[in-house]
Amino acid sequence: MTIAEQVATIAHNARQASFALARLSTSVKNRMLLLMADALEAATESLVVENRKDLAAGRDKGLSEAMLDRLMLDGKRITAMADALREVAALPDPVGEVTKMWKRPNELMVGKMRIPLGVIGIVYESRPNVTADAAALCLKSGNAVVLRGGSEAIHSNRAIASLLQGVMKELGIPEAALSLIPFTERAGVLEMLKQEELIDLIIPRGGESLIRFVVEHSRIPVIKHYKGVCHAFVDASADFAMATKIIINAKTQRPGVCNALETLLIHRDVAAAFVPMLAETLGDLQVELRGDDEFRRYAPQAALATEDDWAAEYLELILACKVVGDMDEAIEHINRYGSLHSEAIITSDYANAQRFIREVNSSCVLVNASTRFNDGGQLGLGAEIGISTTKLHSFGPMGLEDLTTTKFIVYGDGQVRQ
Amino acid sequence: MTIAEQVATIAHNARQASFALARLSTSVKNRMLLLMADALEAATESLVVENRKDLAAGRDKGLSEAMLDRLMLDGKRITAMADALREVAALPDPVGEVTKMWKRPNELMVGKMRIPLGVIGIVYESRPNVTADAAALCLKSGNAVVLRGGSEAIHSNRAIASLLQGVMKELGIPEAALSLIPFTERAGVLEMLKQEELIDLIIPRGGESLIRFVVEHSRIPVIKHYKGVCHAFVDASADFAMATKIIINAKTQRPGVCNALETLLIHRDVAAAFVPMLAETLGDLQVELRGDDEFRRYAPQAALATEDDWAAEYLELILACKVVGDMDEAIEHINRYGSLHSEAIITSDYANAQRFIREVNSSCVLVNASTRFNDGGQLGLGAEIGISTTKLHSFGPMGLEDLTTTKFIVYGDGQVRQ
Known part of the structure; x- marks a missing residue:
């Protein structure tokens, strides 16, 4: 299979898995997140081994000390990553919330109910903790997630994603709901940004040049902010x-x-x-x-x-x-x-x-x-998936609610339209 | 000036006017809409004269009877158009609504307040009443609006837009907040769809082929639905x-x-x-x-x-x-x-x-x-600007609220971050 075909397959499987994800109960999602946190901490040694491969490659490539520091994982950072998952588990589940309900003159009860967006794509740079953070926020809000991390963190990201998928498998949750694009080639991200029928939203996390690259090439809606003046x-x-x-x-x-x-x-x-x-x-x-x-x-x-x-x-x-x-x-x-x-x-x-x-x-x-x-965090949304300075869908820091939309629900007793 | 330059100027002026629109009080907006309704009814005769030019051109071009019927304006239809404006005037103003407010542990009061999106572009087909309907919904929700109607209705649309602008001028509201792209060439709509720095949202109203054309060519986010199975x-x-x-x-x-x-x-x-x-x-x-x-x-x-x-x-x-x-x-x-x-x-x-x-x-x-x-209308949103079957920003029928976003507002008494 070509890279294009493999990315399309990943996106297709994520879409299929998203139906099951949308139906997961809050308690199952929370159990999953807590087990993921434990699994990360328990695997500290092997994560550090994988991370050293990225660090070595990064040194060979001449990455700056600041870049290498962002890339680095140690016991303390892995515990912080696990704790972030526990914090997401503790946040209220937005899915299923009825934000409003009213009665029509014909006695129909009409409401708006929060539902997941479907499949969310995250494109990010060197910090491997984003793999766990972003996945946790997407899964907690009932979305499947397709991750595409920086090529310099590929070993760390693969190890983290595979641990998280292991927990999902154990709980009978479709692993395709959390996928990592396994290619370091640019074609991997470009193919991902073309899947407008299968991925509902792209959130880039990183510097302005990454964000501009994503906006320029994406056929999928992108939520972003360039800068803060x-x-x-x-x-x-x-x-x-x-x-x-x-x-x-x-x-x-x-x-x-x-x-x-x-x-x-x-x-x-x-x-x-x-x-x-x-x-x-x-x-x-x-x-x-x-x-x-x-x-x-x-x-x-x-x-x-x-x-x-x-x-x-x-x-x-x-x-x-x-x-x-x-x-x-x-x-x-x-x-x-x-x-x-x-x-x-x-x-x-x-x-x-x-x-x-x-x-x-x-x-x-x-x-x-x-x-x-x-x-x-400061405004009280709990964890943040990003910030938007464009007004459509979300404006400002984005929490779990911003990874949902609302559908209309109607309770009738036989009403027909006149 | 080329068509491209003229369209860019219209979009630029709409953006400038949008700041004033966002600040208009509800009572001024309602007065404007009621005066617009009166102005349309008072101008029935001249509107019918302009409409006849479109009908004659349409007959020459061989438009179907169904198309000509959609295009046609008479006294009854002009009154219906005026009544639709009165209905929008009667709807609650979403701008300024604080949808939530909460207190942080440091005593900051944090809320979310509805604000207009900014500038909304409407691309539509032959029905001239959309000129008034869509403009009313955008203006009531504090947005500037750029309209691009079908070339077959250009005389009718120009006459309607110019009447509505006359009322705005009378009330001291910047007329640039309601603009009609005056070109029948396809370049007019193509240039409009490129103004991603100046127009915040495009809503196409018409058949599937119009919608696909807009989606394909727009750099601005588009809210749409293709079909209902x-x-x-x-x-x-x-x-x-x-x-x-x-x-x-x-x-x-x-x-x-x-x-x-x-x-x-x-x-x-x-x-x-x-x-x-x-x-x-x-x-x-x-x-x-x-x-x-x-x-x-x-x-x-x-x-x-x-x-x-x-x-x-x-x-x-x-x-x-x-x-x-x-x-x-x-x-x-x-x-x-x-x-x-x-x-x-x-x-x-x-x-x-x-x-x-x-x-x-x-x-x-x-x-x-x-x-x-x-x-x-049936679900109780009042007038509808369109329907969305994509989940981002809006999902389902879109009323006035869907033409707004929310900003965070924070009331403090000297708090700084630790």
């Missing part, structure tokens, strides 16, 4: 101490992630009082400032910001800063340069807080809180 | 009178629509008692029967069904009939040949009803009711 707006009524604390947290707590702050907007009425103080504090924390002319009047140490800075996702200790005349100007700036990710206002004014919540349509809009809270 | 399963415990009534209604009340019944599955235990009676009744109603061997044992007048019959959307008075051994076989048949549209069970057995509801994952699953109820 997150804003904070310091309103005229902001509490300066609170604003400073939030800006420091959003910019410096973990600058390399998508919900870190990239652009700060400051109301003109407080610029003279707030900027010098803030600039000094941020300078002490090694944050490089780039501002417009008005900002630099109060913080001459800042470099002059260019058009590129307003659109930049720095992912490091650099902050673009701009003074704005009012909230309209702040919102216009966000609409123009933002990436629909996370935007915060710091304010003491009730009406302005409500207006910002209502009028800024990013995936997460916050009042008096750090942009770093835009994260599935 | 709807099933009814007569369980062993079915009330025969109720089953007969539902089957007659589902098959014959309006055979040419997507929620009409196409395949009947009958439990083996009642086939001998039920089939002869049913076959005679359906024969009296001019329904042609095509059955498997076992069905024909009890209804020899039926033709032998082929593999093609199980997958057929007849859209006429033909019914494919099959005897099955149990519900498992019925569900397997539906999974194999169905189109995820509408499936009904007729049963008196509580457990079987619940199992059918749970295990059949079509867009609408009914117990003891006609498949003809799978319709936005």
Whole structure:
């Protein structure tokens, strides 16, 4: 069989298995996840052996130390992977939830019931723990899953997938509901992205270039986000101490992630009082400032910001800063340069807080809180399969519910249409 | 300007206008819709004049009488179009609804708020009333809309769109939020389908060939359904009178629509008692029967069904009939040949009803009711913009809510991430 035929067979078998998966009871799914966690921990030694093959190959290929670190599995990381499965087992099962039900004038009872999407494809890079994490979220939400990990992690991914499949076999659950594309060739992923009749959704997990590659080649809908150009707006009524604390947290707590702050907007009425103080504090924390002319009047140490800075996702200790005349100007700036990710206002004014919540349509809009809270775990979704900055199907961090859809259910007693 | 440039300009202006649309209050949107309804009725004469140009051109092109009838506008149809706008005005506004809100351990209040999708593109065929209907649903849900109607209705569509834009201008609402692609060339729609940075969703309304054309050429997500191969399963415990009534209604009340019944599955235990009676009744109603061997044992007048019959959307008075051994076989048949549209069970057995509801994952699953109820109006959504038989974003009839997404909103009092 060619690669194309083998990938098509995997997708076909996943589709067939998805019918059985959709019917599994919550207790069977949870038992499966807990047994998978135990199996991973019990197999620590053999997983580490397989992982060493990937690490050796990676060293030969000249992967960076950072890449090799992402790839590496040890006892501690395998336990963390197992614990993540236990956490998914503890989450509520979204399948079968009736989100609404109403009565029609003809006495029909009409409701909307959550059901799995069907088959979900995950395309990811070097971290082998995604194999277990993503599989757990898809299976818990009643979906079959087709995994395509990075070629550099192929031995680790195969070993993990085969352990998980072993548990499924033991429980009489069709193993085809969890498949790993076994090819390291690019053709493997390209063929997977063509299976639009068999795979319902593709979720890429990795850097922007991986995501752009997937979007460009997929005939299947893709849920993704490219980047996070997150804003904070310091309103005229902001509490300066609170604003400073939030800006420091959003910019410096973990600058390399998508919900870190990239652009700060400051109301003109407080610029003279707030900027010098803030600039000094941020300078002490090694944050490089780039501002417009008005900002630099109060913080001459800042470099002059260019058009590129307003659109930049720095992912490091650099902050673009701009003074704005009012909230309209702040919102216009966000609409123009933002990436629909996370935007915060710091304010003491009730009406302005409500207006910002209502009028800024990013995936997460916050009042008096750090942009770093835009994260599935922090917002209370439990584990997160990814984040979407496109509005269709899901917008923002995606939990188990986002791996489902709803069907209409109708209870009648013989009604026919007039 | 080339067609490509003009279409890009229309999409760009629609995107700009969408920010203002998203902020419009419910009362302004309703006032706009009611004034639009009045404007259409007041302009009956001039609309009929423009419509006559389309009818004359259509006759010259040799359009069928059925096509010309769909195209035709008269006083009665214009009043119906105006009344449809009034109905949309009366529907609840989904924008701003907080669908859930919860408190995190750190006292953050986290909620999900409905917001418009942004810009919606509608590609449709000859009925000019879609211009007003679709525009009303998009605008009421806070979206800008780009319309591309059939070339055969161009004069009518232009006249309707220009009346609606006149009302928007009067109220100070940006007219670019409602645009009509003014070209009859195919390039007009092709360019529209390329604007993936400016248009968020495409909804095609028309026959299967239009929908396939749009799906094939669109870089923007498309919500669609191709066909309805709807099933009814007569369980062993079915009330025969109720089953007969539902089957007659589902098959014959309006055979040419997507929620009409196409395949009947009958439990083996009642086939001998039920089939002869049913076959005679359906024969009296001019329904042609095509059955498997076992069905024909009890209804020899039926033709032998082929593999093609199980997958057929007849859209006429033909019914494919099959005897099955149990519900498992019925569900397997539906999974194999169905189109995820509408499936009904007729049963008196509580457990079987619940199992059918749970295990059949079509867009609408009914117990003891006609498949003809799978319709936005009948299910209680109010007006319907279309129906989706793909599971992403929307599944089943789509009302105003389906033209929105949800963002996360977070109310804090200075929280930062640990």
